[in-house]
Amino acid sequence: MIYSRRALQRRLDELRDVLDGDAVDKLAERLNRAGKDRVAAMWELVVLHALSKCGALQNEVALPSLRRPDILFERGALRMTADVTAVSDEGLDNDNPYYELSQLIEAAKNKLKLPIGGLDLRVRSKHESTKRGTRTVLRLPPRSKLQEFVRQTIVPQLREQMTVGTFPLRVVIDDDDVGIDITIDPAKSPYSSGGFAAYNVPKIKDRNPLYSALKAKAEQLRSAGGLTGVIVGDGDCQALSSRSANWDEVATGQIVGEFFRQFSSVDFVLLLSVRESGQGWVPYPSPMRQNVAGLFVRAGCNARSELNTLFYGMIEHFPKPAMMPVNGALRAREDDYDLGHHGGYSMSGSKVVRLGLREFTEIFAGLRSLQDNGAKSVKAAGQLPQEPNPLQVIVLSNLMAGRLPESIEIIKTDEEDNDDWVEIRFGEIDPAIAPLR
DSSP states (O other), X not given: OOSOHHHHHHHHHHHTTTSOHHHHHHHHHHHTSOSTHHHHHHHHXXXXXXXXXXXXXXXXXXXXXXXXXXXXXXXXTEEEEEEEEEEOSHHXXXXXXXXXXXXXXXXXXXXXXOOSOOEEEEEOEEEEEETTEEEEEEOOOOGGGHHHHIIIIIHHHXXXXXXXXXXXXXXXXXXXXXXXXXXXXXXXXXXXXXXXXOOOSOOSTTSSHHHHHHHHHXXXXXXXXXXXXXXXXXXXXXXXXXXXXOXXXXXXXXXXXXXXXXXXXXXXXXXXXXXXXXXXXXXXXXXXXXXXXXXXXXXXXXXXXXXXXXXXXXXXXXXXXXXXXXXXXXXXXXXSOOOOSTTOEXXXXXXXXXXXXXXXXHHXXXXXXXXXXXXXXXXXXXXXXXXXXXXXXXXHHHHHTTEEEEEEEEEOOOXXXXXXXXXXXXXXXXXXXXXXX
16 A cells, blocks of 8 residues: 555554544454555545544544544644545546456467567547546447457457467557557567556546545535535545646646535545655665645635644654555555565675565565565566576575575564565585585
């Protein structure tokens, strides 16, 4: 997910001193369940925890309407009721199944005994006009018919070209409904590429994922007293990105403004996301990620200054982002855990090596070897050409020279990291495994 599991666990632990234990248990349960709701639970957790450091916090207090918003917060004269949600472009992705098509083609390649990768998939698009505006749609078969489309339309053409030895393989379909260009070049394995038009750029103020998420929460807050608001976490939504709007694109402020116009039950909207930037001129530095927030307040609401102060302080209690929303949303759908320092290592001279503790333990348990180079899928890594692992070369050279480890030290990291390090220091030549001198 966007934040490290260790950071989330600490916040769960500390919330138990503030909120009912059952409420925290439900959050933990949602965080442990793979799927899109995991991202929403993550945002709810970090917001609740951070607000608990800023004032008096209650969770799911019943309103006269019997609705139970996520937040009832008080600090001095400020009383605020709010709901937390996450927004993504999943609905648009379902309507434009580019990635599903690429995965199905890759699976078909595997059955045809073609090597991993080497695929270039280009998809054409069309513009659908309505009374509300225009939207971009990829020219692809419906998701429910993709598998049949690949099996009956694409695979026969690939098999026919393979039979006569035509490489690279090429499939072009361009009709009223489908527009795709497939090139498969085994010489370019294991890398794949592709391209398609941006179908998730909002172009209609009240017909986009952000507006829909806000609208869904408006009714929840209708009978609340005091200030009311919706706090929206980024679950991979283009409307929350930092890009400047194009001429035919509606900006985030326009979307929120339209929401305020149609729903008077909400006083403010807070948008939460993560931004990433490079670090100077160094060729390959680790990117810097930071939490960002955008506050929108209804015209006529006099609490802008108080809300600004509150949310600025709230963000200070957020964890450091471990990944961007797009990657966090993808990982949230996976059952297993994110990789740690897998594949990472360092060497000091020829006698001191350092690798990730989790990878070291998996090697010790027989689940992988250094030759896997820290791959997430050990089985898939074994199907690719094996390249020498520098760390394995050093370890093997020490062993062949008669040197065994003289110390193994665990280097602990902090909660923002999902792994620790293990440092192995090799000793002098041991006559137990080397010629006597």
